[in-house]
Amino acid sequence: MRDWLIGLAVATACLVASWAVLVLLARRLPPGILRDLTAFVPDCVTAVRRLRRDPRVPRRARVAIVAAGLWVASPIDLIPEFLPVIGPLDDIVVVALALRYAARQMPRQVLLDAWPGEPRLLLRLIGSTVTSSS
Numbered sequence: 001m002r003d004w005l006i007g008l009a010v011a012t013a014c015l016v017a018s019w020a021v022l023v024l025l026a027r028r029l030p031p032g033i034l035r036d037l038t039a040f041v042p043d044c045v046t047a048v049r050r051l052r053r054d055p056r057v058p059r060r061a062r063v064a065i066v067a068a069g070l071w072v073a074s075p076i077d078l079i080p081e082f083l084p085v086i087g088p089l090d091d092i093v094v095v096a097l098a099l100r101y102a103a104r105q106m107p108r109q110v111l112l113d114a115w116p117g118e119p120r121l122l123l124r125l126i127g128s129t130v131t132s133s134s
Contacts, residue, residue, distance in 0.1 A: 057106055
């Protein structure tokens with residue numbers, strides 16, 4: 001049992017260290033679409049965390065948002081994360097679909113208030129067919 005816990009701790013440490021290296025490398029990217037995409041998943045995680053606590057978010061939208069957040073946090077993926085470029089693609093697609101669904105269920109400003117990143121990226125993602133119901 002002890003060896004299993006040590007192995008788990010080492011694997012977790014390697015995962016966190018690889019994330020830290022990726023974050024440091026992403027910060028060195030020049031401004032542009034590539035840099036925006038590297039911030040997309042962390043921005044989505046932050047937006048999910050903010051929206052799940054917001055009382056202005058309807059229950060159905062909250063369920064979709066929380067499901068997308070759980071998908072991103074889950075170690076089980078359709079496309080393994082270690083594959084370069086396409087690894088996080090399934091996470092991005094699931095979060096994008098959940099945010100598009102949620103955007104149709106709530107006022108646009110609620111979603112924009114929760115989004116920590118560049119608003120133009122979110123606006124492009126959710127499109128212009130967003131209702132402003134309350």
